[in-house]
Amino acid sequence: MSAVQLELEILRYDPEKDQEPHFQTYQVACQEEWMVLDAINHVKDEVDTTLSYRWSCHMAVCGSCGMMIDGQPKLACKVSVKDYANKKVRIEPLANFPIERDLVVVQDDFMEKLKRVKPYIIRKEEQPIEAGEYKQSPAELKKFKQFTLCINCLCCYAACPEYALTPEFMGPAALALAHRYNTDSRDQGLAERHKELSKPEGVWDCSFTDTCSIACPKHVDPASALQQLKIATTVQWYKELIGMGDK
Amino acid sequence: MELIKTDIAIVGAGGAGLRTAIAVAESNPDLKVALISKVYPMRSHTCAAEGGAAGVIKSDDSLDLHFNDTVGGGDWLTDQDVVEYFVNEAPKELLQLEHWGCPWSREPNGSVGVRPFGGMKIKRTWFAADKSGFHILHTLFQTSLKYPSIERFDEFFSIDLLMADGRCQGVVAMEMKSGRLFRFQAKAVVLCSGGAGRMFPFSTNGAIKTGDGTAMAYRAGVPTKDMEFVQYHPTGLLATGILLTEGCRGEGGVLRNKDGYRYLQDYGMGPETPLGEPVLKTMELGPRDRLSQAFWHEQQKGNTIPTSWGDSTHLDMTHLGEKHIDERLPLVRELSITYAGVDPVKEPVPIRPVVHYMMGGIHTNIDAETPVPGLFAVGECACASLNGANRLGSNSLTELLVFGKRAATNAVEFARNRNAEANESELQEQADKAQTKIRELVQRSGGTESIAGLRAEMTKSLEEGAGIYRTEETLQKTCNTIADLRKRYAGIELHDKSNVFNTDLFQALELGNMLALAQTVAEGALARKESRGSHQRLDYEARDDEQYLKHTLAYYQGDEAPRIDYHDVVITKSKPGVRDYSGGAK
Amino acid sequence: MAYVRPVSKTTWYLKDRNYTIHMINELTSVFIGLYALLLLWGIGAVASGDKAYYQFFLECLTSPGMLVLLWVTTIVIFYHAIAWFKVTPKAMPIQKGEAFVPGGVIAGAHYVIWVLFSLVVLYFAGVF
Ligand SMILES: Cc1cc2nc3c(=O)[nH]c(=O)nc-3n(C[C@H](O)[C@H](O)[C@H](O)COP(=O)(O)OP(=O)(O)OC[C@H]3O[C@@H](n4cnc5c(N)ncnc54)[C@H](O)[C@@H]3O)c2cc1C
Numbered sequence: 001m002s003a004v005q006l007e008l009e010i011l012r013y014d015p016e017k018d019q020e021p022h023f024q025t026y027q028v029a030c031q032e033e034w035m036v037l038d039a040i041n042h043v044k045d046e047v048d049t050t051l052s053y054r055w056s057c058h059m060a061v062c063g064s065c066g067m068m069i070d071g072q073p074k075l076a077c078k079v080s081v082k083d084y085a086n087k088k089v090r091i092e093p094l095a096n097f098p099i100e101r102d103l104v105v106v107q108d109d110f111m112e113k114l115k116r117v118k119p120y121i122i123r124k125e126e127q128p129i130e131a132g133e134y135k136q137s138p139a140e141l142k143k144f145k146q147f148t149l150c151i152n153c154l155c156c157y158a159a160c161p162e163y164a165l166t167p168e169f170m171g172p173a174a175l176a177l178a179h180r181y182n183t184d185s186r187d188q189g190l191a192e193r194h195k196e197l198s199k200p201e202g203v204w205d206c207s208f209t210d211t212c213s214i215a216c217p218k219h220v221d222p223a224s225a226l227q228q229l230k231i232a233t234t235v236q237w238y239k240e241l242i243g244m245g246d247k
Numbered sequence: 248m249e250l251i252k253t254d255i256a257i258v259g260a261g262g263a264g265l266r267t268a269i270a271v272a273e274s275n276p277d278l279k280v281a282l283i284s285k286v287y288p289m290r291s292h293t294c295a296a297e298g299g300a301a302g303v304i305k306s307d308d309s310l311d312l313h314f315n316d317t318v319g320g321g322d323w324l325t326d327q328d329v330v331e332y333f334v335n336e337a338p339k340e341l342l343q344l345e346h347w348g349c350p351w352s353r354e355p356n357g358s359v360g361v362r363p364f365g366g367m368k369i370k371r372t373w374f375a376a377d378k379s380g381f382h383i384l385h386t387l388f389q390t391s392l393k394y395p396s397i398e399r400f401d402e403f404f405s406i407d408l409l410m411a412d413g414r415c416q417g418v419v420a421m422e423m424k425s426g427r428l429f430r431f432q433a434k435a436v437v438l439c440s441g442g443a444g445r446m447f448p449f450s451t452n453g454a455i456k457t458g459d460g461t462a463m464a465y466r467a468g469v470p471t472k473d474m475e476f477v478q479y480h481p482t483g484l485l486a487t488g489i490l491l492t493e494g495c496r497g498e499g500g501v502l503r504n505k506d507g508y509r510y511l512q513d514y515g516m517g518p519e520t521p522l523g524e525p526v527l528k529t530m531e532l533g534p535r536d537r538l539s540q541a542f543w544h545e546q547q548k549g550n551t552i553p554t555s556w557g558d559s560t561h562l563d564m565t566h567l568g569e570k571h572i573d574e575r576l577p578l579v580r581e582l583s584i585t586y587a588g589v590d591p592v593k594e595p596v597p598i599r600p601v602v603h604y605m606m607g608g609i610h611t612n613i614d615a616e617t618p619v620p621g622l623f624a625v626g627e628c629a630c631a632s633l634n635g636a637n638r639l640g641s642n643s644l645t646e647l648l649v650f651g652k653r654a655a656t657n658a659v660e661f662a663r664n665r666n667a668e669a670n671e672s673e674l675q676e677q678a679d680k681a682q683t684k685i686r687e688l689v690q691r692s693g694g695t696e697s698i699a700g701l702r703a704e705m706t707k708s709l710e711e712g713a714g715i716y717r718t719e720e721t722l723q724k725t726c727n728t729i730a731d732l733r734k735r736y737a738g739i740e741l742h743d744k745s746n747v748f749n750t751d752l753f754q755a756l757e758l759g760n761m762l763a764l765a766q767t768v769a770e771g772a773l774a775r776k777e778s779r780g781s782h783q784r785l786d787y788e789a790r791d792d793e794q795y796l797k798h799t800l801a802y803y804q805g806d807e808a809p810r811i812d813y814h815d816v817v818i819t820k821s822k823p824g825v826r827d828y829s830g831g832a833k
Numbered sequence: 834m835a836y837v838r839p840v841s842k843t844t845w846y847l848k849d850r851n852y853t854i855h856m857i858n859e860l861t862s863v864f865i866g867l868y869a870l871l872l873l874w875g876i877g878a879v880a881s882g883d884k885a886y887y888q889f890f891l892e893c894l895t896s897p898g899m900l901v902l903l904w905v906t907t908i909v910i911f912y913h914a915i916a917w918f919k920v921t922p923k924a925m926p927i928q929k930g931e932a933f934v935p936g937g938v939i940a941g942a943h944y945v946i947w948v949l950f951s952l953v954v955l956y957f958a959g960v961f
Pocket of ligand 1: 258260262263285286287288291292293294295296297380403404405406439440442451452453455456459490603626627628640641643644
């Protein structure tokens with residue numbers, strides 16, 4: 001349990017007081033097992049109770065604590081303090097989002113985009129519950145499983161230069177979830193989603209920098225989903241051209 | 248103060264809240280639903296559930312078997328009408344989730360797979376690898392986006408219920424980004440606000456699990472039920488309390504003490520089963536209360552391994568092989584490596600019991616109704632008496648669904664049949680009171696107590712007094728401490744005076760809620776002079792059906808300790824018997 | 834009011850190594866575009882039927898400046914192709930049974946096809 005010394009430079013911003021954000025520095029003696037989130041919690045509990053940030057599960061699954069750590073979008077609960085031992089670490093709110101307060105960013109944009117891709121099973125005809133489950137082979141499951149793992153932490157949006165430059169872009173997580181449903185054997189909604197996905201701010205704003213996949217803490221690989229969506233979208237476009245658009 | 252008029256207000260957007268909202272929207276699209284949550288729905292702690300959800304689906308299983316496991320697992324403190332309804336509805340609800348796209352793990356023929364779970368006689372736990380709760384939550388959340396009648400109020404912190412004319416008519420909540428208060432006026436209110444594991448220092452529960460809704464109902468006069476029953480999960484990671492799912496043992500993981508000995512066989516759960524061949528309801532597949540208690544005894548005997556994070560034993564999965572672990576327990580591997588620096592493929596993982604689940608909660612019945620008309624509760628915040636004195640793993644995810652739907656049906660009926668006018672002036676008066684309370688809390692100066700300080704004392708005291716084993720003496724001490732902390736709570740001062748995302752304020756409110764509930768835990772435990780399920784008294788070691796086959800009710804008494812009362816258990820077909828977890832012996 | 838951090842439209846790609854690498858990759862297309870123009874010019878020269886003009890085109894090709902451009906283009910095309918092949922498994926995953934074909938195999942197949950095509954072109958160019 002030997003100590004790791006950390007110098008946290010945290011971006012502070014309170015819209016009721018500040019014109020613009022500024023950094024505030026805290027020295028934290030951390031236990032070796034701590035994650036960066038534990039260090040921030042220590043600041044909140046023992047040093048400065050006015051610090052605002054989101055967190056909950058502390059097991060990298062609720063997606064609350066995405067923030068820029070040393071310039072990279074990360075889950076604060078998933079990076080060890082040892083990675084930054086005896087260093088100055090900059091902690092900033094997720095890039096590319098407006099700052100609500102301190103490390104808290106405004107996420108409305110993502111919530112709205114997610115809804116637009118219709119991330120739910122769409123069927124022409126529902127099978128009644130009494131008829132049991134839709135059969136789905138392990139191979140069919142595996143086809144889309146990876147894209148179900150998105151925790152909506154928005155690290156990918158913070159990593160995406162396209163989103164930074166073109167805020168209308170639907171972005172990695174929302175599109176990856178569209179692809180997740182498109183490729184689910186139970187779903188028949190590809191044609192319906194196509195309208196939204198094939199817009200310029202849909203898949204075509206992606207220039208495949210792959211930075212979303214590098215940032216993704218759950219290895220969802222949204223860049224992969226987007227490239228596959230580009231192909232699917234193109235195929236669908238041709239299908240519609242020759243009047244065979246419906247899946 | 249802004250006024251939002253709605254038909255049904257739901258507090259909480261975890262598994263329970265979302266299921267309730269969808270059920271209302273699907274059957275009654277003309278009714279307005281306000282879904283209020285202090286975090287975005289997908290941050291709700293349902294996301295952390297790993298192992299799976301129980302429901303009878305396979306031909307070798309039966310509803311009766313699920314009934315018996317649940318009733319016995321709960322040490323007969325379950326209401327059997329509730330259990331019967333639950334086991335009946337469970338498969339339908341899990342199938343419904345399948346139809347909504349939940350990526351359940353599959354068998355080669357394409358049907359859903361099931362895995363063994365502690366205390367269950369047959370494999371009946373549906374699972375999505377070891378991220379079942381995560382997938383359930385996201386499936387529900389994403390599906391909920393389909394329904395225009397569900398209006399979400401994300402990051403709205405509920406503060407108090409609004410009661411008038413003997414019924415619940417709404418709730419006051421604060422928009423977290425602005426600090427503005429909203430008065431939600433509703434024909435029916437459903438509380439789905441989750442558990443309160445954060446009352447304890449070492450817990451699998453996320454920061455948001457502070458029992459807010461339960462405390463709101465309690466303050467409004469609804470009794471809490473069976474709060475003394477706190478589930479310790481036997482396998483938490485040391486430094487963090489992160490859960491390693493029971494699925495680890497379901498897949499064949501075993502518990503070993505410092506000598507590598509599989510100690511469970513010494514505590515009525517033997518004989519030892521062969522490695523890699525788990526036997527249902529035996530050894531590692533015994534129920535959680537028994538396993539956690541066995542740890543305590545090993546600790547007394549000096550058979551545990553001392554570490555800087557407390558004593559531990561080992562969860563050994565090394566014999567399962569990399570492929571199996573990666574396929575069935577990928578999250579467990581990731582968590583162990585990230586948070587404990589141990590790869591379960593190669594080494595046993597140090598673990599210890601960790602507070603996991605509150606069996607108790609808001610007093611509800613089979614209809615998810617509380618004693619107050621117009622107020623319903625579902626999920627971990629509620630106590631429908633499905634789980635009794637000890638919840639069986641994988642029953643609670645299903646509970647969210649089954650009773651979410653039931654609450655929706657009944658809340659709709661209530662909303663439709665009560666055309667009674669809202670008592671606007673009374674509601675406004677109460678909302679103003681809430682506003683004054685908040686204002687005073689924020690503006691108060693000169694206080695000497697800190698939130699973190701009081702919280703630390705509360706968690707420590709509960710663990711010491713109301714932990715795995717309890718005695719009159721330790722409990723009394725905890726009762727005194729909590730009562731004292733509640734007094735000292737008046738002396739906290741907030742340093743953050745901002746209206747924007749003031750987490751200092753939210754933590755203060757959460758602490759107040761937890762302190763109120765902590766008192767129901769300790770007082771309930773002190774009054775229950777027997778041992779049953781997760782409530783184990785060293786001074787009353789036996790179960791006492793004569794006197795205590797009863798639910799504990801705790802009524803709010805302002806600054807004083809709660810008034811304790813009792814309520815009959817519903818017994819239909821299973822007479823209290825012996826909990827037998829030595830299946831292999833027969 | 835929420836605070837919006839400014840994003841530079843002109844220097845954003847210098848902020849992060851991965852962005853810079855991406856921009857270099859995008860820049861390679863300038864050379865590929867130039868080479869395409871060159872090809873068009875060549876075809877135009879042949880099509881014009883003017884021998885002197887075609888001769889002039891061939892001379893230009895061997896001028897030192899042009900040789901530098903051609904070499905740079907060759908290198909850049911390699912760079913671009915390799916970078917693209919590396920990510921093809923992401924864009925075109927192939928599932929066989931339950932498992933996905935390993936990325937290396939898909940990328941490898943692209944290299945094989947590349948070599949084969951090159952051989953065909955060289956064959957028609959009369960190299961063999
Ligand atoms: C690590 C872990 C693993 C588990 N594994 C399993 C398992 O395998 N199988 C199983 O059956 N069970 C499992 N459980 C138990 C089960 O997951 C929970 O009991 C269940 O998910 C609780 O769901 P809920 O909807 O009641 O609450 P939650 O999902 O916790 O949601 C509570 C909601 O209430 C809201 N809320 C709370 N307070 C307020 C407030 N003041 N104002 C506004 N909103 C508020 C929150 O924002 C949130 O949306 C596990 C639990 C944990 C902790």
